[in-house]
Amino acid sequence: MSVLPLLRHPWTVFLGRRGARLLLSLAVVLTASFAMIRLVPGDPVRAALGVDASPGLVAARRHALGLDAPLLSQYRQYLGGLLHGELGTSLVSGTPVAELVRTRLPATLEIAGLSFLATLAVALPGGLLAALRTRDGRRPRTELAFAVGTAGLAGVPDFVLAAGLTALLAVGLQLLPVAGAAGVESFVLPVLALSLAPTAVLLRVVRVEALRVLGEDFMRTARGRRLSPARRLLRHAAPNTATAALTVAGSLLPALIAGTVLVEKVFAWPGIGSALAQSVVAQDYPVVQAMVLVLGTSVLLAGLLVDVVLAVLDPRSAIREM
Template sequence: MSFFLLRRTGGLVLTLLAISIVVFAVMNVLPGDPALTILGIDATDDARAALRVQLGLDDPAPVRYVQWIAGIARGDFGTSYSFGVPVAGLIAERLPLTLSLALSGTLLTLVIALAAGLYSASRHGRTGDWAVMILSQLGIAIPAFWLAILLVLLFAVNLRWFPPGGFPGWSDPLGSLRSLVLPTIALAAVQGAVLARVTRSSALEVMRLDFVRTARATGLSPARVLWRHVLPNALVPVITIVGMQFAGVVTGTIVIENVFYLPGLGRLIFQSIANRDIITVQALVLMVAAVVVLANFAVDVAYALIDPRLKARLA
């Protein structure tokens, strides 16, 4: 098990290093001049050249990359070109909102998937099963941003149950929770529909095994058999998909935050791209990529701990 963790950790570090190189290379070949964006078209050539020197943009690309990585190792992501403050401060200010939205979306995804998937599996071939499958197919087909717009029209504009957008701040807990309800539903609906089908398929496969038939023969209630025997053994593929979906939820917040005008990392990415704020975009893209890689790393470890066959081989 220790060798497994060491090998996975080494792969994690190498993957993050490769991602950092790709992110830096892509950001620095994009057209546009940050100095021109900051100073405007009326600035003189000398002023733009002086600003490029001040920002370190005149250094060779390898030098800037090493300086950037060395800064990240110290917790210094650089100074934002457009906001004029440390990028780490911007991230720390907006990260709680994005993380709260991603975690709530993942939690709701699990609730939807387990409830709908197990319900469908327990009624295989009957009306309830078909209803869940049709609804899940609709959920998969609807884009998250379009669903978000529909939720705003129905629950914010027509019914006025929730705010259409914006975020009042954590000083208003109730208002903050209300502002996150619709974005959370928009994030979880599509992911929950996918995971519900995976849960159903995995549960149906387990329900055909001998130990489940034995549990039924001993007189256990169907609900007890489903939750105590079927669900634990059906969780392995579900956990794998959840890990990958968490990465999708995090990246999905980028679009959802802009639909609902939430001041999180997703909106910061759009603002930084519009302002040609390379240093901020680099840090944010690297952070999102790191979340994706770490989520897959966590899935590998969880898979090894949950699956008794793999756990035995690694012992």
């Protein structure tokens, strides 16, 4: 059997192109993770050994770590280590970086995943409800409150939301723990801080898209067939709104994952983001490189997953790219 038809199949081409983009983006992330920390002024070995360390000890440590070699040689050594599954050792703690990633990655994935699910769980039904209540110019005050509220939330940075939520719910009302990851209650503040802004953005998108869908001919046909409002909403309006909503949600996901860096720092969350923030200050090259690589790869894989899900929901989107 010839493999040519299989190679020309729209799904094969779609996945091939997405895979090629992923590999190219990974190459950019690899280079960025290596280069960014080296742009920070200072000497990582001096920072690790302390200001009282002798110049001879500092020079010997730099040579042992290969930091006195040309940058191109260091880059080749970095790539060679990655190919063998080696992420290096922390300059500060001496802990294998792979062990740090293994212990910290689950905590980051937990709050990022819960935040994404919370965004979808609130924005999809909330946007549909807002569209139903404000369509055809009804309830202008509700529409104004919705527009002002979502615009305000969407414009507030994650760290400001984190600080405000901490002051209100943890310090003021003492309803939730201030920091750390101990129990279900400790998830509430980080997830709220990460999800409020993307939820506000997605609410606006879902409402606009739902208003468009509610005005389509097939919705008028459904009303003409005397389908119940709930059935019209669930069977016709919601599925046609979900594709656009997931597209926007997929574009918000990278920012949500990147936001974990600041949010984890505020709440002392034991994840990749807080480790990255600490390592940048300490100029811990191996840890920074690994954490940037892990966060970047997570963003890319999440984007690929969203693309595949959207293609499954709407196969025409994959075919249009051929």
